[in-house]
Amino acid sequence: MTKYLLIIILALAAITAPVTLLSQEILKSEVIEKIDGKNYYIHTVEQGQTLYSISKVYGVPVDELRYENPDASQGLAIGQLLRIPVTSREKIITDDLRKGEFRYIFHIVRSGETLYGISRIYDVKLDGLKKANPGWEAGLSPGQYVKIPMKEMVVANPVNKEVTISEVQPQEEKKFYEHVVKEKETLYGIARIYRMSIDSLASFNPGLTDKIFPGEVIRIPLTVNPDNYITHRVREKTKLKKIATKYAVSVTAMKEANPAFRSRVYPGDMLLIPVGPPSATPPGDVQIVVDTPDDTPAGIVKSDSVKCFNRKYPYKKEFKVALMVPLYAEEVRDIEVNSRDGDVDPSKYKSFNFIQFYEGFRMAMEELEQQGLNVRLYVYDVDEKVSKTIQVLQQPELTGMDMIIGPFFSRNFKLVSNFAEMFDIKIVNPLTRRAEVLTHENVYKFKPSREAQLPMLPEFVRQYHRDANIILLRNNKYEYGDEIQEIKQSLEQVAPYGVKLANKDIYKLIREYSEADTNLLPGELYAEINIENRLIQTAQLEAAPDDSTFFSNGIAEVVYAVDSVYGIIRNASAVRRNLVIVLTNHEIHTPEILTRLNDLKDTFDITVVGMPEWTLLDNLETDYLLDLNVHFFTDSYMDEEDPRVHDFIWSYRERFKTHPGNYAFEGYDLATYFLGALMRFGPDCEECLPYYRQHLLQGEIQFMPAYPTGYENRIWNLCRYRNFKIEKINLH
Numbered sequence: 001m002t003k004y005l006l007i008i009i010l011a012l013a014a015i016t017a018p019v020t021l022l023s024q025e026i027l028k029s030e031v032i033e034k035i036d037g038k039n040y041y042i043h044t045v046e047q048g049q050t051l052y053s054i055s056k057v058y059g060v061p062v063d064e065l066r067y068e069n070p071d072a073s074q075g076l077a078i079g080q081l082l083r084i085p086v087t088s089r090e091k092i093i094t095d096d097l098r099k100g101e102f103r104y105i106f107h108i109v110r111s112g113e114t115l116y117g118i119s120r121i122y123d124v125k126l127d128g129l130k131k132a133n134p135g136w137e138a139g140l141s142p143g144q145y146v147k148i149p150m151k152e153m154v155v156a157n158p159v160n161k162e163v164t165i166s167e168v169q170p171q172e173e174k175k176f177y178e179h180v181v182k183e184k185e186t187l188y189g190i191a192r193i194y195r196m197s198i199d200s201l202a203s204f205n206p207g208l209t210d211k212i213f214p215g216e217v218i219r220i221p222l223t224v225n226p227d228n229y230i231t232h233r234v235r236e237k238t239k240l241k242k243i244a245t246k247y248a249v250s251v252t253a254m255k256e257a258n259p260a261f262r263s264r265v266y267p268g269d270m271l272l273i274p275v276g277p278p279s280a281t282p283p284g285d286v287q288i289v290v291d292t293p294d295d296t297p298a299g300i301v302k303s304d305s306v307k308c309f310n311r312k313y314p315y316k317k318e319f320k321v322a323l324m325v326p327l328y329a330e331e332v333r334d335i336e337v338n339s340r341d342g343d344v345d346p347s348k349y350k351s352f353n354f355i356q357f358y359e360g361f362r363m364a365m366e367e368l369e370q371q372g373l374n375v376r377l378y379v380y381d382v383d384e385k386v387s388k389t390i391q392v393l394q395q396p397e398l399t400g401m402d403m404i405i406g407p408f409f410s411r412n413f414k415l416v417s418n419f420a421e422m423f424d425i426k427i428v429n430p431l432t433r434r435a436e437v438l439t440h441e442n443v444y445k446f447k448p449s450r451e452a453q454l455p456m457l458p459e460f461v462r463q464y465h466r467d468a469n470i471i472l473l474r475n476n477k478y479e480y481g482d483e484i485q486e487i488k489q490s491l492e493q494v495a496p497y498g499v500k501l502a503n504k505d506i507y508k509l510i511r512e513y514s515e516a517d518t519n520l521l522p523g524e525l526y527a528e529i530n531i532e533n534r535l536i537q538t539a540q541l542e543a544a545p546d547d548s549t550f551f552s553n554g555i556a557e558v559v560y561a562v563d564s565v566y567g568i569i570r571n572a573s574a575v576r577r578n579l580v581i582v583l584t585n586h587e588i589h590t591p592e593i594l595t596r597l598n599d600l601k602d603t604f605d606i607t608v609v610g611m612p613e614w615t616l617l618d619n620l621e622t623d624y625l626l627d628l629n630v631h632f633f634t635d636s637y638m639d640e641e642d643p644r645v646h647d648f649i650w651s652y653r654e655r656f657k658t659h660p661g662n663y664a665f666e667g668y669d670l671a672t673y674f675l676g677a678l679m680r681f682g683p684d685c686e687e688c689l690p691y692y693r694q695h696l697l698q699g700e701i702q703f704m705p706a707y708p709t710g711y712e713n714r715i716w717n718l719c720r721y722r723n724f725k726i727e728k729i730n731l732h
Helices: 051-058 062-068 070-074 089-098 115-122 126-132 158-165 187-194 198-204 240-247 251-257 329-334 355-370 386-392 396-400 410-422 456-464 481-494 503-516 538-543 560-571 589-599 622-627 643-656 662-681 685-691
Strands: 003-006 032-035 038-044 081-085 104-108 145-149 176-180 217-221 229-233 270-274 286-289 319-325 375-381 403-405 426-429 443-445 469-474 498-502 528-531 534-537 548-552 555-559 578-583 606-611 631-634 703-705 711-713 717-722 725-728
Touching: 038 051, 051 062, 051 081, 062 070, 062 081, 062 386, 089 386, 089 410, 104 115, 104 386, 104 410, 115 126, 115 145, 126 145, 176 187, 187 198, 187 240, 198 217, 198 229, 240 251, 240 270, 251 270, 319 355, 319 396, 319 662, 355 375, 355 643, 355 662, 375 386, 386 410, 403 662, 410 426, 456 481, 456 606, 469 481, 469 560, 481 555, 481 578, 498 503, 503 528, 503 538, 503 548, 534 538, 555 560, 560 589, 578 589, 589 606, 589 622, 622 717, 643 662, 662 685, 685 703
Parallel strands: 003 375, 319 375, 319 403, 403 426, 426 443, 443 711, 469 555, 469 578, 578 606, 606 631
Antiparallel strands: 032 038, 038 081, 104 145, 176 217, 176 286, 229 270, 498 548, 528 534, 631 717, 703 711, 717 725
């Protein structure tokens, strides 16, 4: 049975009465007095005013008003004088959080508490507590904020993180096999013989693919998998029977090893492949080599199927998960209900902004509960207000959480992340791309950073545009300066030194240009043509029509604000495809650049890649996106033909009587991934996340150790517009 503890309930469904809630206008006091060295507004309470309505006018949280005016907790009286800080502690703490390094959490003093007692609660030294809170000698009062300093953190080198995971292998063990591929041998067969997953084989042999050839040498570590299974990560939609055939195991054995799967499997599914007990002797016809190559990936075998996927059944432990989502429950009172039909326009109220995230999250959690997940979910209303977050962190049950998801706003995430570090709790940031949130090893960043795009771009060029003329285009010289140099260097690794173009194709171009020139006589041709800053003589082409002409391959840089469209024309090629990589997210410059590129499409063959993240596609002309074959990176790609997407949309509509928005899909995917990881691997799931795949609604997820610490998702989807649809580009 589902167990929910909803700490803050957003009772939107209850707002059906045909009334309009009106708030009395409150004027900010002009009276300011200095009390104990601090400036305060002196506000006189009038009829109908509440602490909440007053707090909104002055921008000071209700709990701070109560702290500064203890009598106000019992209610307000007409004519009562309230002192309201000119500079609230909310603003002071917010400013401190923005400055960068912030190594504190806060404790709200209760009646009778002492500094010594607080130090015992958080296991910090009393001297450190005194140093962090000047003025402690005056004593503590209820409602006061006390800074709790964090212990010094030692950041582990991410390069060594995997080594720590797999230290069970003796340091002196440096032997490995060299397997020489035989006729008709497959990678699946080799994986089964040596009891290793294909993912591990590929990691141990950089560049290894499914297509292997007789005589090829594959390195195999001597470590023996003691289990009766290896793992297989599904890469494309297929049948369980086909995978069984590849590994030469029976379909019955496959189904027994994977009872949760039916006849079809999907990308990201992780299957167990039965291989039987290990042999006492190594396979024959292999050579044992003593020296380990330098590029052997540390710990890749020990963290594979042996450690992560040998468990068939979910953990029975009850997991405690906190979801901190901005519900703005206190603003429900401001919702105006139409007096005739009771309708509410959700777009006008922040209370509705993130409710779909919670609904999608809950749907995924309930599906996992049917598969055996045992979870107690605690939901907290945490928005951008620092004081509200500090109040939530006083809840005693929070220290016992297995995982905290949220908050959504960066400054409050820093506070809760410090809390999670202090009490050794995993914490997930659901929205940000900024690496600044990775402050300790328990932080998991769900959104990939832009840096994760860089390895994908050269692979895209290698597979699809190896012979293209590449132009890097940005709006001004200050935009993405560091990134463009890194991109250029990575592309130079895969782009050939030069290309050969057929003379007959160049000659055909001369004829087309000549025929279009009305100044030439019929049949007259240009004597020469400038292609890629090189003069090509027509006579030379006519003398060797079956030959080719060599063009050196450089990667051009164009700064649009300086070079304008002519910079593109000067560097574009008329005889081969031009891959224009546009680095800008500007909402004005991006449409303008696409317009100018579209003007050139009849002269040049142009394909555009938008980086780092084109979130403004709705503002761009669809015809331009199609004509320029625009490619773009996104972390949320949904296959419109995927039956799981259709099922989710239908179920969501049936349940909540509205269409799911982006946050509904985000919440569903995040819960599917992280709650599924807890169910599958237990509370110490981080070691297995690099090998854990889930088929999510918005694409694939892969968490890897991040720099300087923590974990982040490294998967982007490279997509393009085609036939008025968005389709994903497959990169191997």
